[in-house]
Amino acid sequence: MNFDLSEDQEALRDGIRSLCEGRFTSERVRAGFDRTMYDELDATGVFSLRRDGFGWADTGIAFQELGRALVPGPLVWTNLAHGLQGVEGVTTGIDLLSSPVSIVTDSDEPDSTEPGNANRVMVEFGAHADSLVGLTEKGIVRFDLDHVHSSPELDWPLDPLTPVSVLERLPASELIAESALAAVWRLCGAVLTSAYQVGMAQAAVETATAYALDRHQFDRPIGSFQAVKHLLADMAVRAEVARAAVDAAAVTLDSTLGERSDFGNDEIPAEVVRVVAGSRLLAGEAALKNAKGSLQVHGGMGFTWEVDVHLYLKRAWMLNTVFGTPVENADALAASLR
Amino acid sequence: MDLRYSAADELFRDELKEWLAAALSEIDPAPDRDDWSARVDFDTSWQKKLFDGGYAGMNWPREYGGRDASPSEQMVFLEETTRARAPYVGVNFVGTLHAGPTLVAEGTDQQKTEHLPRILRGDEVWCQCFSEPGAGSDLAGLSTRAVRDGDHYVVNGRKTWCSFGHVGEFGELLVRTDPDAPKHRGITWLVLPMDLPGIEVRPIETLLGSSEFCEVYLDDVRVPIENRVGEENDGWRVTNVTLAFERGTAFVTEMIDALQMAEELAPSLTDNSDKRELAHVVAELDALWALTKRNVSQAAHRGLPGPGAMMLKLAYSEAREKLGEICMRVLNRQGFDIHNPLVEERLRTLSIPIAAGTSQIQRNIIGERLLNLPKERPWVVSGK
Numbered sequence: 001m002n003f004d005l006s007e008d009q010e011a012l013r014d015g016i017r018s019l020c021e022g023r024f025t026s027e028r029v030r031a032g033f034d035r036t037m038y039d040e041l042d043a044t045g046v047f048s049l050r051r052d053g054f055g056w057a058d059t060g061i062a063f064q065e066l067g068r069a070l071v072p073g074p075l076v077w078t079n080l081a082h083g084l085q086g087v088e089g090v091t092t093g094i095d096l097l098s099s100p101v102s103i104v105t106d107s108d109e110p111d112s113t114e115p116g117n118a119n120r121v122m123v124e125f126g127a128h129a130d131s132l133v134g135l136t137e138k139g140i141v142r143f144d145l146d147h148v149h150s151s152p153e154l155d156w157p158l159d160p161l162t163p164v165s166v167l168e169r170l171p172a173s174e175l176i177a178e179s180a181l182a183a184v185w186r187l188c189g190a191v192l193t194s195a196y197q198v199g200m201a202q203a204a205v206e207t208a209t210a211y212a213l214d215r216h217q218f219d220r221p222i223g224s225f226q227a228v229k230h231l232l233a234d235m236a237v238r239a240e241v242a243r244a245a246v247d248a249a250a251v252t253l254d255s256t257l258g259e260r261s262d263f264g265n266d267e268i269p270a271e272v273v274r275v276v277a278g279s280r281l282l283a284g285e286a287a288l289k290n291a292k293g294s295l296q297v298h299g300g301m302g303f304t305w306e307v308d309v310h311l312y313l314k315r316a317w318m319l320n321t322v323f324g325t326p327v328e329n330a331d332a333l334a335a336s337l338r
Numbered sequence: 339m340d341l342r343y344s345a346a347d348e349l350f351r352d353e354l355k356e357w358l359a360a361a362l363s364e365i366d367p368a369p370d371r372d373d374w375s376a377r378v379d380f381d382t383s384w385q386k387k388l389f390d391g392g393y394a395g396m397n398w399p400r401e402y403g404g405r406d407a408s409p410s411e412q413m414v415f416l417e418e419t420t421r422a423r424a425p426y427v428g429v430n431f432v433g434t435l436h437a438g439p440t441l442v443a444e445g446t447d448q449q450k451t452e453h454l455p456r457i458l459r460g461d462e463v464w465c466q467c468f469s470e471p472g473a474g475s476d477l478a479g480l481s482t483r484a485v486r487d488g489d490h491y492v493v494n495g496r497k498t499w500c501s502f503g504h505v506g507e508f509g510e511l512l513v514r515t516d517p518d519a520p521k522h523r524g525i526t527w528l529v530l531p532m533d534l535p536g537i538e539v540r541p542i543e544t545l546l547g548s549s550e551f552c553e554v555y556l557d558d559v560r561v562p563i564e565n566r567v568g569e570e571n572d573g574w575r576v577t578n579v580t581l582a583f584e585r586g587t588a589f590v591t592e593m594i595d596a597l598q599m600a601e602e603l604a605p606s607l608t609d610n611s612d613k614r615e616l617a618h619v620v621a622e623l624d625a626l627w628a629l630t631k632r633n634v635s636q637a638a639h640r641g642l643p644g645p646g647a648m649m650l651k652l653a654y655s656e657a658r659e660k661l662g663e664i665c666m667r668v669l670n671r672q673g674f675d676i677h678n679p680l681v682e683e684r685l686r687t688l689s690i691p692i693a694a695g696t697s698q699i700q701r702n703i704i705g706e707r708l709l710n711l712p713k714e715r716p717w718v719v720s721g722k
């Protein structure tokens with residue numbers, strides 16, 4: 001048992017961090033997702049860490065840094081899809097290694113009994129994806145892209161950095177991998193999304209603390225007031241506790257999966273469900289509450305378009321709909337306690 | 339990063355489990371909470387059993403009777419003793435988790451030899467004499483005075499919230515030795531033999547209707563100079579060593595205990611919102627256990643625990659509060675009986691956000707020492 005980062009893991013973290021600080025500055029990130037950004041990320045190897053011999057814990061560390069910089073794109077989905085390469089029995093029919101991939105989960109299935117478009121299917125990065133995959137009861141499916149690319153995009157998506165295609169119905173699909181692999185995708189996708197959110201929560205602590213030191217009112221930095229200081233302390237605790245949860249979940253995935261890509265016909269161990277759902281709950285909460293905390297510390301500036309705070313908050317909301325909502329994750333954790 | 343235990347750790351676990359099963363079958367049922375002489379016997383004889391089995395002072399040096407165990411063995415020990423429902427540290431709390439670690443870090447050779455093995459054997463019960471009626475959160479504002487008189491300090495003052503004051507044979511005592519120095523620089527840490535003339539102990543009845551805290555009145559108490567731990571007027575630094583142990587590790591046992599309690603509560607819940615709230619608490623406690631492992635790993639490999647050590651107590655307080663409220667809701671009218679263990683726990687745990695630095699003080703510490711935010715300006719009486 002050694003739950004400290006290894007030297008290699010620290011180097012990985014620092015490497016991705018300096019990459020983000022150099023290339024994915026606030027200005028660049030605010031320009032939104034594009035192919036160049038995707039290619040640069042791909043070139044760093046963040047999508048293929050697993051194939052290059054890194055574990056989920058390492059991948060999680062990299063995703064914490066991507067989240068800290070709020071790097072846009074279908075990052076988690078692309079990383080998962082890259083893991084399909086070489087998996088026995090999987091025929092993707094596309095070159096995933098050079099394609100952004102977006103995804104819809106089975107919870108996006110429109111309810112056919114609902115009239116009108118109340119249940120439009122929202123697909124992040126749908127218009128930019130070379131491939132659209134989904135998780136269903138049966139397994140991982142690939143959707144027909146023509147329908148996706150011909151569907152309109154929201155002119156004002158909640159998060160300006162996450163374009164959203166609006167589909168009237170789910171397009172036709174073909175099964176590309178069995179349910180055992182889909183089950184593992186749910187777990188790994190949950191951990192990577194959570195890792196990204198922990199990075200977002202950490203960024204909120206850092207920017208809000210810097211602002212509280214810089215901003216003066218009543219002739220002193222507002223960070224000296226306990227009302228503000230305590231808000232920041234709670235944010236710091238939330239980020240650090242969520243980080244421990246996410247790292248523990250990633251490490252548990254590594255140790256229970258080992259070399260395998262799925263659990264086969266075995267039931268997913270309750271300890272894995274518990275630690276993954278727990279990390280999802282805490283990271284989702286940390287990203288959301290810390291973004292709101294940061295908004296509060298920034299005062300009026302936090303309510304502007306100019307300051308990045310709203311981008312973190314909006315992303316936190318969006319990400320809390322993927323790989324299990326908070327309620328679904330709480331239910332999964334509760335069920336694992338039986 | 340790896341949470342798995344090595345084969346050697348698992349071997350240690352097996353030995354420990356076997357030992358625990360045998361040792362626990364030999365002990366009497368826990369005594370009534372108000373029968374203090376029975377409680378002292380019960381807690382100290384368990385401590386002696388641990389010592390004889392080689393499991394006392396897991397992280398203490400061998401030369402003073404400890405085991406000098408690896409971080410993973412310490413974690414295994416905490417996991418297995420909780421799972422086996424071994425007796426809680428009880429009256430050995432201050433000795434094993436507070437004063438003892440402070441002596442290990444700061445004591446003289448003579449102090450270590452004299453006290454450490456006896457603490458580990460359950461031969462010595464300690465109490466804490468830190469807080470005063472006028473010095474709670476502002477502990478450094480304490481006014482109990484110690485004046486040098488030959489080879490003694492003559493101590494006068496009044497201490498409060500002394501854990502186990504009525505059963506302790508030694509106290510960890512903070513006194514002011516230089517009233518003219520800035521408040522943090524005039525404090526000294528002393529070992530107080532509780533049988534010295536001039537000491538009067540009065541129990542405090544808490545909202546549980548019981549008394550594990552006392553007031554201690556000190557009237558011309560003569561404490562030998564060799565009882566000083568650290569240098570004269572350097573007691574605040576020594577105190578922070580003590581408090582770091584208290585905030586960093588002393589809560590770990592009850593944290594795992596809370597996790598076990600939450601797991602046991604889970605099957606009895608029927609309401610979905612209760613289940614989800616409990617799931618949240620379990621997620622938090624699981625994460626705090628992981629954070630504890632991180633702190634212990636970092637302390638072992640880097641010599642210093644990471645930022646998580648400062649956060650553990652605050653985060654645990656919050657999780658425990660939620661767990662306690664779920665319990666009261668689930669008990670409903672069965673909770674009218676204070677002898678119900680869950681009710682007693684709910685009442686006892688009201689002290690957690692207050693003891694060892696209130697949650698508000700913890701937030702100041704995190705804000706000022708970790709985030710480097712400035713202190714709030716000193717209060718000035720208006721018009722002056």
